[in-house]
Amino acid sequence: MSIEGARLAGRYRITGRLGAGGHGTVYAAHDQRLNRLVAVKLLIDDPDPELLARFQREAEILAMIRHPNVVAIFDIGRHDDGSAFVVMEHLAGPDLAHLQFEAGSLNATQTLRYAVPVADALVCLHEHPTPVIHRDLKPQNLVLDGDGTVKICDFGISAVPEAMLTRLTRPGMVLGTAAYMSPEQWRGDDPDRATDIYSLGAVLYALLAGGPPLKMEGGPATCARRVNNDAPEPIVVRSPAVPPELAELIHGMLAKSPAARPTARTVRDTLHALATAAPVRPTESATDSALRVGDLLLGEHRYVEADRHFTDLAHRLRDVDDADPSARIAAEFGRVRSRFGLGEEAVAAFRLVRLVARAQAALGDDHPLVREIRAYLDTRSR
Structure with missing residues (x-):
């Protein structure tokens, strides 16, 4: 039986259904006494007297809670069919x-x-x-x-x-x-x-x-x-x-x-x-940790996740003006290895060659990361 249009306790006129909770259905209603929009939760199951007493006592306790981030409870009552209900403030949503x-x-x-x-x-x-x-x-x-x-x-x-x-x-x-x-x-x-x-x-x-x-x-x-x-x-x-x-x-x-x-x-x-706290750029330790996570994903052959991880890190470092250039190169190197893992050989090989030249220009021929990237290029070229 539809409850829309019904009045609860002679006061709350149901205007529409909002959703369902753990033990009941929530409706929008018009509080005709105070001329305001409210939400009414009508219990699905008719509880026994003991549980109803507990429900009412807890509603009384919750009604004493005064906090701007807790939904306010206004009233509690019984419908004509004996179903218990609780009246709360109406929230526009979304959740x-x-x-x-x-x-x-x-x-x-x-x-x-x-x-x-x-x-x-x-x-x-x-x-x-x-x-x-x-x-x-x-x-x-x-x-x-x-x-x-x-x-x-x-x-x-x-x-x-x-x-x-x-x-x-x-x-x-x-x-x-x-x-x-x-x-x-x-x-x-x-x-x-x-x-x-x-x-x-x-x-x-x-x-x-x-x-x-x-x-x-x-x-x-x-x-x-x-x-x-x-x-x-x-x-x-x-x-x-x-x-x-x-x-x-x-x-x-x-x-x-x-x-x-x-x-x-x-x-x-x-x-x-x-x-x-004021926004802080990624610290060296945080960046190193992120690079280690990416390497872990590669080691576990989780190439899709690794590619997403290194791409996100590369974009974040790109937005930091004074980010360590070796970190930027390492993130791009992670993206290249991810692409090889995904089987995108041609694209990955092209990016790898460009990355070697970029790394040498930014870090110098003797930088450990440059030597690592060149060694990886040699392995892929065999």
Whole structure:
């Protein structure tokens, strides 16, 4: 039965469907009492009285949260058919999943623009007198309002552990979104603040790398083993332009052990420092690290990824006026070797000959890199 046009609690007239959450459907509605647009989440399942009481108590706690980056909860009630609903502020969107999908990936500046306020909101949630753990942070639950402010949404499976309240859950249930769930969530352990830190780390990884840290293929048991045992690919392999400090923070947030992850406050402060720091050109150590990553990819015969990696590095170094010329030559040398690996012999050979001449002019005949490139040319000429 369609609910469009219905009035909830004699006040909220449903005007359209916005989407579905973990336990219900979200609708746009007109608050006829205050003459404003709101969002109403109507629960799909009619919970038993005990769980409904928990749901209402958690809604009351969330309503006490006052933070510009947490969706505001206005009201809670029951529809005529007995279904529970919660009324929230209406957000124009899009969500960060849509932004990432449209762009492929976001750069560090764009990602930090959203990461800092989200981390600040987590500080508010985790350090509230009655702490709240979201448990389902993902790009789809980070939504922009009409001013472009990002807000954490959908507290449908949130937990309030100190109040012994977990909305619509049973002990041992595995809840969350697979690609962003922490190892302890996959094990069915009790939620903790560190759970949100892992999920936010996975979100930042996905925004920067164009996809989550681990592929969720196969059944639940396979996914659980992968999350608990497999290390994510270094983010600089998938997105070489990520600053080393940001990469280090993200991988720290993705630690398998909850105790090894930073707190929300530490994450917020580190992200804020990165976002407000003056842009810095790639350092020698960072460039050397990027070159080593490319060599590693070549050594593993991952030529497509190596070509993309060296091309990105070459473009970044080209934009730095005083970049080390040997680093620029090394990046181009990596591109040439990648092309040979891809079987593009003619194009690669032409580029290699030109690169030898360019390297000799820039670095001199006796430079170690020039000798290495000439030796590679000799090998290819045989």
